Amino acid sequence: MTNELFFLTMVGMGLVTYLPRLLPAWFLRGRKLHPFIEAWLKYVPVAVLAALLLPSLLISEGQLNLAWSNLYLWAALPAGLTAWKTRSMFATVLVGMAVVAIVRLIL
Amino acid sequence: MINTKFQSISFVKRIFSPALPVVMGYIPVGFAYGVLGVNAGISTLNTILMSLIVFAGSAQLMATGFFSQGLNPFSIIITTFIVNLRHMLMSASLSSHMKEWKKIEVAGFCYELTDETFAVHSLRFNEGDTAALPAMSINLICQLSWVVGTILGALAGNLISDVKPFALDYALPAMFIALLILQVHNRKHVIVAIFGAVVSIVLWKFGITQWNVILATVIGATLGAVLETSNQKDKAHIAEVNHD
Numbered sequence: 001m002t003n004e005l006f007f008l009t010m011v012g013m014g015l016v017t018y019l020p021r022l023l024p025a026w027f028l029r030g031r032k033l034h035p036f037i038e039a040w041l042k043y044v045p046v047a048v049l050a051a052l053l054l055p056s057l058l059i060s061e062g063q064l065n066l067a068w069s070n071l072y073l074w075a076a077l078p079a080g081l082t083a084w085k086t087r088s089m090f091a092t093v094l095v096g097m098a099v100v101a102i103v104r105l106i107l
Numbered sequence: 108m109i110n111t112k113f114q115s116i117s118f119v120k121r122i123f124s125p126a127l128p129v130v131m132g133y134i135p136v137g138f139a140y141g142v143l144g145v146n147a148g149i150s151t152l153n154t155i156l157m158s159l160i161v162f163a164g165s166a167q168l169m170a171t172g173f174f175s176q177g178l179n180p181f182s183i184i185i186t187t188f189i190v191n192l193r194h195m196l197m198s199a200s201l202s203s204h205m206k207e208w209k210k211i212e213v214a215g216f217c218y219e220l221t222d223e224t225f226a227v228h229s230l231r232f233n234e235g236d237t238a239a240l241p242a243m244s245i246n247l248i249c250q251l252s253w254v255v256g257t258i259l260g261a262l263a264g265n266l267i268s269d270v271k272p273f274a275l276d277y278a279l280p281a282m283f284i285a286l287l288i289l290q291v292h293n294r295k296h297v298i299v300a301i302f303g304a305v306v307s308i309v310l311w312k313f314g315i316t317q318w319n320v321i322l323a324t325v326i327g328a329t330l331g332a333v334l335e336t337s338n339q340k341d342k343a344h345i346a347e348v349n350h351d
Contacts, residue, residue, distance in 0.1 A: 001174065003150050009180040010153065013170065014160035016188035022217040024199035029213065030206040036336050043331025044200035044324060045229040046296050047303040048193065049287040051323035052222055054304035055311055056280045064312060072280060079281045083288040089128040089227075092288075096281030101274035 075099045121241050125231060126248040128282045129223045133249060134256040135275035140167050141260020147175040151261045158257040162219060162250055166190045186317065193321040196328070197225040204232040205239075212239040219246035223279070226286040295334045303327030 001009070033041070057072045058064055065072075079096035086092070137158060144154030149171060157167055166187045173183045198217060205213055216239065224246050231242070291297055307323035315322065 001177070001180070003153055005180060006149065006153055006174065007156065009183055010157050010160050010170075012180065012184040013157075013166065013187040016184055017161050017163050017166065017191045017194070018218060020188075020192050020195040021198050021220040022214060024195050025202040025205055025213055025217050026210075028199055028202035029208070033203075035339075036332055038203075039335040039339075040328050040332035041200045041203070042335070043296075043299050043328040044196050045226065046287070046290050046299050047327030047331065048196060048222075048320065048324040049226055049283055049290065050300040050302075050304040051307035051320045051327065053280070053283040053287055054308050055319070056283060058308060059311065064308075072277065075277060076280070076284055079284045080288060083285040087289060089282060089285040089289070090124070092285035093128045093131055093278055093281045096284065097274040097277050100277040104274065 071100055071103055075103070118241065121236070122244045122248065125227045126245045128278070128285070129227060129245075129249045130252040131275075132223065132278035132282055133252040134259075135273075136164055136279060137253045137256020138260035138263070139276075140164065140171070141257040142263060143168065143171045143260075144257075145261050145264050147171040149174050154261045155254065155257050158250075158254045161187070162253060163187075163191050163194075163221060164253075189317050193222075193324060194220055194225070196321065196324055197222075197229075201225065201228060201232060204237045208239045212243060216243050216246060219243075219250050221249070223282065224249050226283070226290075230286065230289055295331055295338075298334065299327045299331040302330055 057076055058066065058070070060070075060072070075096050078099050079092050082095040083089075083092040140158070141154055144157070144167075145151055149157075157170065161167055161170075169186065169190065170183055173186070198220060201220075205216070208216070227245065228242055231237075287300060291300060303323045303326070306326050307319050310319035310322055
């Protein structure tokens with residue numbers, strides 16, 4: 001693919017990415033929604049974060065990794081505990097990365 | 108909504124403390140994307156421009172693979188659309204907090220609505236910090252760090268490609284752990300989280316690798332809403348006499 005054609009492809013990618021990001025907020029804000037929809041939208045953050053998180057812990061290089069040696073999964077325990085206790089995103093990221101780095105250094 | 112509680116906190120702290128963990132994740136992942144992009148044969152300029160025009164990690168990484176496979180533009184765009192469609196739900200979920208924003212603010216903010224910035228804002232907005240300027244500033248810092256990471260990666264090319272010794276690859280999973288736990292306030296949240304996570308993995312296992320997140324979100328949120336509204340009906344029934 002030429003650079004020009006790939007640039008146009010990226011513009012298309014940008015457009016189909018931007019519209020779903022924009023249109024719901026654009027049209028729904030300030031509108032009174034049905035109570036069920038309102039309740040539904042309140043659960044989107046928890047549902048989507050969980051749906052993104054578990055695959056990021058269990059899938060590596062296109063394979064499901066349920067082995068005991070899955071470091072991503074184990075490191076989630078101290079990281080999760082840190083999040084629970086400190087309520088700090090920064091502390092959680094530091095603890096998670098530290099555990100992963102130390103285990104990799106030892107093994 | 109004017110919130111004095113948040114105005115008393117210094118503007119810098121109000122922006123940098125939520126943005127910092129995202130930045131820590133975006134620089135290494137942006138770097139990895141930059142390396143992969145130029146190694147796939149995409150020009151350095153286009154590799155960097157994609158981080159400006161598209162700004163969506165998983166779709167960009169996917170596009171580098173598709174480029175080297177020589178996939179046609181139409182397929183790349185359609186796949187990008189499907190993979191990024193989940194942002195629709197995030198945009199809808201934040202919409203009620205943007206009531207008083209100007210149109211240009213909504214347009215600018217939504218351009219930089221990613222999984223990570225969404226998670227940060229859904230937490231901040233629920234805590235009451237719903238002003239447009241700090242929200243847009245956080246997004247701008249996040250995209251800037253993504254672009255900086257991309258530029259460094261695209262320039263480094265194949266000199267460095269392994270971020271594993273520094274465990275930088277764990278920054279984003281760790282951030283999702285924190286953001287998920289910070290959003291869980293009651294038993295219904297726990298149920299929805301476990302259910303959404305399991306559905307997402309099961310769908311993936313059955314080969315639904317591009318729709319799994321959005322489908323799991325829809326199913327999980329529906330479960331939450333059913334639990335919530337059936338609960339409210341019980342309460343409404345008990346408090347029927349006091350109803351206006």
